[in-house]
Amino acid sequence: MRQKWIYVLLGLAAVLLIRNLYVILYVLPDEKEQGPIYRVIFFHLPAFFTAGLCYMAALLASLHTLLRQSSRADALAVAATEVGLAFAAVNLITGMIWARIIWGIWWTWDARLTWALICWLIYAGYLMLRHAIEDPTQRARHSAVLNVFAFAAVIITWKAIEWWRTQHPGPVLSIRGARGAMDPAMESMIYQNWLALLLLGAVLVALRLDQERVQREVEALRRQAHAKA
Amino acid sequence: MVREILVVASKDLRTELRTKESINASLSFALTVLLLFSFAFDPTAEQVRQISGGLLWLVFAFAGALVLNRSFARERDNDCLEALVASPLPAWALFLGKCLANLVLLVAIELVCLPVFGVFYNVNWARRPLPLLAVLVLATWGMTVLGTTFSALTVNLRLRELMLPVLLYPMIIPVLIAAIELTTTLVAGEPLQAEQWVWVRLLVAFDIIFTSLAVAFAETVLIS
Numbered sequence: 245m246r247q248k249w250i251y252v253l254l255g256l257a258a259v260l261l262i263r264n265l266y267v268i269l270y271v272l273p274d275e276k277e278q279g280p281i282y283r284v285i286f287f288h289l290p291a292f293f294t295a296g297l298c299y300m301a302a303l304l305a306s307l308h309t310l311l312r313q314s315s316r317a318d319a320l321a322v323a324a325t326e327v328g329l330a331f332a333a334v335n336l337i338t339g340m341i342w343a344r345i346i347w348g349i350w351w352t353w354d355a356r357l358t359w360a361l362i363c364w365l366i367y368a369g370y371l372m373l374r375h376a377i378e379d380p381t382q383r384a385r386h387s388a389v390l391n392v393f394a395f396a397a398v399i400i401t402w403k404a405i406e407w408w409r410t411q412h413p414g415p416v417l418s419i420r421g422a423r424g425a426m427d428p429a430m431e432s433m434i435y436q437n438w439l440a441l442l443l444l445g446a447v448l449v450a451l452r453l454d455q456e457r458v459q460r461e462v463e464a465l466r467r468q469a470h471a472k473a
Numbered sequence: 474m475v476r477e478i479l480v481v482a483s484k485d486l487r488t489e490l491r492t493k494e495s496i497n498a499s500l501s502f503a504l505t506v507l508l509l510f511s512f513a514f515d516p517t518a519e520q521v522r523q524i525s526g527g528l529l530w531l532v533f534a535f536a537g538a539l540v541l542n543r544s545f546a547r548e549r550d551n552d553c554l555e556a557l558v559a560s561p562l563p564a565w566a567l568f569l570g571k572c573l574a575n576l577v578l579l580v581a582i583e584l585v586c587l588p589v590f591g592v593f594y595n596v597n598w599a600r601r602p603l604p605l606l607a608v609l610v611l612a613t614w615g616m617t618v619l620g621t622t623f624s625a626l627t628v629n630l631r632l633r634e635l636m637l638p639v640l641l642y643p644m645i646i647p648v649l650i651a652a653i654e655l656t657t658t659l660v661a662g663e664p665l666q667a668e669q670w671v672w673v674r675l676l677v678a679f680d681i682i683f684t685s686l687a688v689a690f691a692e693t694v695l696i697s
Contacts, residue, residue: 310693365643372639376630386626389690390640393622396686397644400679404647407671 250450257443264437272430284342290438291334292360294445298328299367299395301449306391309384315460318384321391322374323452325367327445332364355405362401366394380463477562481570486577488547495543496578503536503586511593521594526657529590530649533583534616538638540578541620544571545628554628558696568621568691575617576610583609600662608659611676612652616645618683625694651675 268286275282305321308314339357340350351357370390377383489496510528514520521528548554557567591598598605623640627633651672658665665673 310690362643362646369640369643373626373636376627376632376636382629385693389622389694390626392690393619393644393683393686396682397647400647400675400682401644404650404675407675408650 246450246454250447250454253443253450254447257440257447260436260440260443264433264440267433268437272433275430278346281342281345284338286433286437287441288335288338288342289434290441291331291338293438294441295328295331295335297442298324298331298445298449299363299398302328302391303395306388309388310392313381313384315380315384318388319453319456319460320449321388322371323449323456325370325391326452327448329364329367329371330448331441331445332360332367336360336364355408358408359402359405362405363398366397370394380460474566477566478570478573481557481562481567482573482577485544485547485571485574489574489578495540495547496582499536499539499578500582500585502539503532503582504589506532506535507586507590507593516594518595521596522661523657525590525594525596525598525660526653526655529583529586529656529660530612530653532586532590533579533613534642534645534649536582536586537579537613537616537620538641540582541575541617541624541641542634542637544575544621544624546624546633549628554695564692564695565688567695568625568687572614572617572621572687575621576614579613579617580609583613596660597662598660601659601664604665605656605659608652608655608673608676611673611680612648612655615648615676615679615683616641618680618687619644622687622690622694647675648679651679 264286268283272283274280302321302324305317305324308317309321336357339360343352343357344350370387373390374383374387377386507528510532514524516524545554548557558564560567562570587598590596620637620641623637624633627636627640630636654669654672655665655676658669
């Protein structure tokens with residue numbers, strides 16, 4: 245039953261992505277100042293939003309793990325963080341490609357770039373800690389605590405770096421108060437592609453959850469076997 | 474309450490003063506890094522003025538990780554950690570006591586590094602001693618609270634010496650930015666500008682937020 249839902253969602257995501265790619269590449273015109281490269285934004289921003297949602301889901305799952313000692317919530321935390329890291333990587337890499345064309349450099353120590361990289365490192369540290377802890381109960385509790393710390397650090401780092409320096413283009417979406425900064429057709433495409441990436445993200449998280457469940461079963465069986473031997 | 478914290482802190486400091494295992498390693502490491510920086514950058518007097526904060530705080534962060542690593546690792550021998558957890562101390566008092574001991578050790582190491590830095594790089598660093606000390610304490614406390622928590626999280630791991638810096642450094646970046654900005658100004662002997670107070674506020678906020686989080690989760694981290 246669950247497998248079926250995953251396939252349905254995956255099919256939806258694939259259809260939507262192909263249709264979006266068609267619109268992005270053939271229907272929407274080049275941007276007036278940036279030329280064709282502006283199309284990166286249709287993946288850059290949605291990937292960032294998806295990663296952000298994943299991190300938030302991981303935070304909620306971690307809090308749930310701490311309060312209720314639920315191993316399913318722990319599985320969700322690791323699944324969401326891993327998928328979030330993948331989307332954050334898409335965000336970083338598409339951003340670097342855009343920067344190479346528009347700014348002429350791959351990287352600059354601008355506020356948002358620096359922050360995105362630090363977030364990536366912090367959450368990569370979370371996954372590394374998980375891999376290092378062998379006992380499942382301890383792994384769940386300790387990594388949940390680390391996740392809460394990580395989220396707080398991410399917020400504070402954002403403020404700190406904003407005061408430090410800023411070069412990244414300002415907000416372009418109308419919901420961020422930048423009305424009229426972007427053509428409505430282009431802006432709506434960003435949201436449509438976000439939907440596609442969100443679906444893809446949900447499929448990835450569901451697959452990862454299944455893996456995590458199977459892995460736990462295997463670990464439990466192995467412990468049983470050791471106990472009998 | 475305060476007594477319990479002080480008991481743990483004094484126990485840790487006494488152990489450390491008798492064995493001197495982490496303070497010796499950490500100090501000589503800090504001095505070596507100070508020396509290496511002079512080869513790496515060969516700075517002029519003007520350059521030293523500009524990079525003093527960054528140089529000092531990188532040294533402090535490297536040396537700090539060594540001390541923080543030992544904080545809980547020291548309790549592994551003879552199952553001391555189990556005894557501490559089983560004692561009537563509340564977990565947060567045990568945790569704050571360890572933080573306090575680490576703070577004292579780290580600030581002591583920093584206070585030894587500063588004159589050495591002054592001699593090696595020909596800087597009169599002590600023109601604003603009290604504000605500088607305040608910045609040292611505030612920023613070191615932020616580093617200590619996170620570091621002690623992560624030291625507890627990683628104490629049972631095979632790779633703990635590697636895990637602690639990997640977890641700690643990205644998360645203390647706000648503290649380092651603020652401390653570097655403030656230290657550079659103060660070591661140069663200038664007063665803090667009005668717009669630099671934002672960094673002092675950042676340090677205070679960071680300390681409060683993470684101290685509360687660490688205290689709230691002390692029991693989860695220590696007893697499991």
